[in-house]
Amino acid sequence: MTPAPDTGRTAEEMREVRYLRAVIGTLRQELVTERKLVKGFEAEAAQLRSRLLQAEKGGEAMRARLLIAFHDAIRRPLGVTPDSGAEFYDPRMADEAEERRRLARAGGRHAYQPHKLYPHFCAQCGYPEHEALMHLPAASGGSDQKGGDSAA
Numbered sequence: 001m002t003p004a005p006d007t008g009r010t011a012e013e014m015r016e017v018r019y020l021r022a023v024i025g026t027l028r029q030e031l032v033t034e035r036k037l038v039k040g041f042e043a044e045a046a047q048l049r050s051r052l053l054q055a056e057k058g059g060e061a062m063r064a065r066l067l068i069a070f071h072d073a074i075r076r077p078l079g080v081t082p083d084s085g086a087e088f089y090d091p092r093m094a095d096e097a098e099e100r101r102r103l104a105r106a107g108g109r110h111a112y113q114p115h116k117l118y119p120h121f122c123a124q125c126g127y128p129e130h131e132a133l134m135h136l137p138a139a140s141g142g143s144d145q146k147g148g149d150s151a152a
């Protein structure tokens with residue numbers, strides 16, 4: 001460290017000045033570090049905004065394709081998958097839809113059966129458990145997990 005010019009200060013005052021200069025130097029370094037961190041966070045936030053925007057556009061495009069496929073599907077004979085719906089076709093879901101159709105035609109209710117992936121909805125009809133038009137009242141002495149055909 002360069003010797004301080006003669007300022008007429010006492011030795012204790014000079015120690016205080018050196019101490020304060022050291023503190024100021026440390027704070028300046030911390031400020032530089034903080035500014036770099038802020039720039040990093042800002043860049044990260046910009047990337048996340050960009051990815052979110054892309055995801056939103058992807059979701060909108062998916063919704064548009066689904067709507068087209070849906071309307072094509074309801075104008076086809078039963079069981080015919082339109083080309084626009086081919087990417088969404090799932091044999092298991094088609095079987096579930098067929099089961100819902102069968103139940104609706106029979107007007108029958110069944111025991112609520114929680115879906116494996118969406119346990120708040122019924123595996124057979126897709127409605128929530130409290131939907132009384134589809135589901136039999138919960139049995140007081142144990143529930144029938146099989147459900148299926150209505151006894152009504």
Ligand SMILES: [Zn+2]
Pocket residue numbers: 110111112113122123124125126127134135
């Ligand atoms: Zn159901």
